[in-house]
Amino acid sequence: MSQLLHHMVIALDSSGNSILDLAGKLAPQNKLNLVSGPAFQMQRELQWFKEVKQIFPPLLWDGLNDEKKAPHVVFTEEHEKLKVDGEKWMKDTSSSCTIAASLIATIAFAAAITVPGGNDQKSGFPTFSGNIAFIIFAISNAASLFTSSTSLLVFLSVLTSRYAEEDFLHTLPRSLILGLLTLFLSITSMIISFSATVYLMFGQKKVWVLLPVATMACLPITSFVLLQFPLLVALISSTYGAGIYGN
Template structure:
């Protein structure tokens, strides 16, 4: 347990991208090793009168600060994009393609299926971008406690990135549907390059941010550090509990 309180060497930390995920992996090592020892031994003191948790906090203070800064920078950048999307799709809801009838206020193209697609895409993009913005704001205002790097902060980052990706996709879908509704009767050739260019922002986001999302999801929700050895770990815990109980009875 005290050995897990030491900071991993740089060549091991560099296998994980991002200081926050490195801090998460260090916490996972500590939590995994806690399952191998009896609860009474998790608070033992070493020769310096330090418990494993005290030693971990002392050796990982710098990495914790770096992880906090990395998380804040990522959340700030993504929150700006989410705020811009919220502004755009909110305004698009009141400036529908083709306008509205002056007498009734009903949209002109309300009967067209492409307009329904526009309305649904704009609505989904609005709510997902607002959710993404709230997630990133919650990251910025988090207390950044040591244990938050294990699950709380990565979970919020996953939700924020997923909803941001969804909002970008449906925003582009709403734009494409609006162009199709407006220009279908006038120029069909213009719609082909619009559809091709609409894939550019989504593809760019996938190439730039999707690897980060996959890394966070795999590190948070994937298999543990010991992979498929979870059954073996449970058997080890059972054997240790039996030995501890038999020792207690004998004493």
């Protein structure tokens, strides 16, 4: 196939377009619909353009077609609207997640100041400081505060990104992956912290309280997994997986 590939690479159509110029054109809508979301579509288009560029002679990367346009110029012009739509999608998603992370950080900070059971008036230490459930509360609440703060900063970085074409390939998806992972950890830690507080206040020496508390605690975690996990899997697969090329 090497000889056939060589002829195909250097061939031009009637408008002077090489295969790299053609790869820079926007894919048909039925091909774009194979992935959901304009940001994913922009990433896939970039991956396709980069893949074709690998087999194209480097000396011809800046070659002009009959319209005096280089392949990268063709790509930029063809994907201008898709890039704008992808930027809007990323900002809308990040804004929603920023609100959630801010609320969790606020709750975790307030819970750290007003510990369950209050403090001992003589020593100043928390009343339940020697209880295992209190230790679980303290650790999970701290984890919730730290992970939600990290998630907040990550999503803020997405909102203030420059949104260049190349950013849609790795930078923006990687930030969104990190933000979603830390947001999930913060939600999980917050639920564990709240469950430990409920047990401390109402479940002392009542083991049966653990069952309904644990059952109800699983509901928000399960909901987040069902609603956001497909997006996270798609992000990881399209960014770090073999993709459509299998290499």
